[in-house]
Amino acid sequence: QKEVEQNSGPLSVPEGAIASLNCTYSDRVSQSFFWYRQYSGKSPELIMSIYSNGDKEDGRFTAQLNKASQYVSLLIRDSQPSDSATYLCAVARSGYSTLTFGKGTMLLVSP
Amino acid sequence: SQTIHQWPATLVQPVGSPLSLECTVEGTSNPNLYWYRQAAGRGLQLLFYSVGIGQISSEVPQNLSASRPQDRQFILSSKKLLLSDSGFYLCAWSDSNNQPQHFGDGTRLSIL
Numbered sequence: 001q002k003e004v005e006q007n008s009g010p011l012s013v014p015e016g017a018i019a020s021l022n023c024t025y026s027d028r029v030s031q032s033f034f035w036y037r038q039y040s041g042k043s044p045e046l047i048m049s050i051y052s053n054g055d056k057e058d059g060r061f062t063a064q065l066n067k068a069s070q071y072v073s074l075l076i077r078d079s080q081p082s083d084s085a086t087y088l089c090a091v092a093r094s095g096y097s098t099l100t101f102g103k104g105t106m107l108l109v110s111p
Numbered sequence: 112s113q114t115i116h117q118w119p120a121t122l123v124q125p126v127g128s129p130l131s132l133e134c135t136v137e138g139t140s141n142p143n144l145y146w147y148r149q150a151a152g153r154g155l156q157l158l159f160y161s162v163g164i165g166q167i168s169s170e171v172p173q174n175l176s177a178s179r180p181q182d183r184q185f186i187l188s189s190k191k192l193l194l195s196d197s198g199f200y201l202c203a204w205s206d207s208n209n210q211p212q213h214f215g216d217g218t219r220l221s222i223l
Binding site: 049103 | 143145153154157162168170201208210212213214215216
């Protein structure tokens with residue numbers, strides 16, 4: 001069974017620090033990778049997409065992809081209390097219409 | 112721009128009653144459509160997905176069904192709800208395979 005693994009957390013960081021969230025996947029033919037943020041009681045919101053090896057930056061967010069090691073990570077710089085949420089990693093496999101989601105990592109940013 | 116509408120936001124239903132949740136997407140054509148359920152404190156469970164009108168794929172056998180009567184309309188139904196059907200139901204769309212999914216605001220369903 002193809003899986004996406006995330007540490008459930010919570011990951012606690014102080015305000016202003018860098019939060020590092022990691023995700024590993026088992027299917028080598030995975031092509032597209034996404035990070036979602038889900039606040040408690042709300043629906044998931046797409047924050048980053050990454051399709052090729054390396055880093056992709058968008059504001060305070062950086063997604064990193066290493067297909068050889070089968071992991072994707074999300075760095076949040078200058079973490080804010082408003083970043084406190086569960087972060088879901090999702091992976092798309094070639095030829096499939098669905099995404100495989102990890103169970104999410106809870107991030108807590110303390111003031 | 113594309114938008115997704117899902118309603119109602121909350122729903123309280125008695126055990127054994129029917130269910131109909133509707134989701135519509137605007138601003139795109141022939142989207143892939145998805146229904147998920149998320150139990151409290153749990154991950155996303157894919158229930159159904161559709162790549163075109165009348166095409167429904169079921170991921171989890173249960174007493175729920177889905178239909179896609181129009182290109183941008185996706186309906187989740189049940190004839191008789193069970194207590195275990197409680198949860199947060201999410202509709203999502205994507206442009207095509209390998210593209211991100213975009214979620215609606217969800218319906219919180221409580222079964223009494």
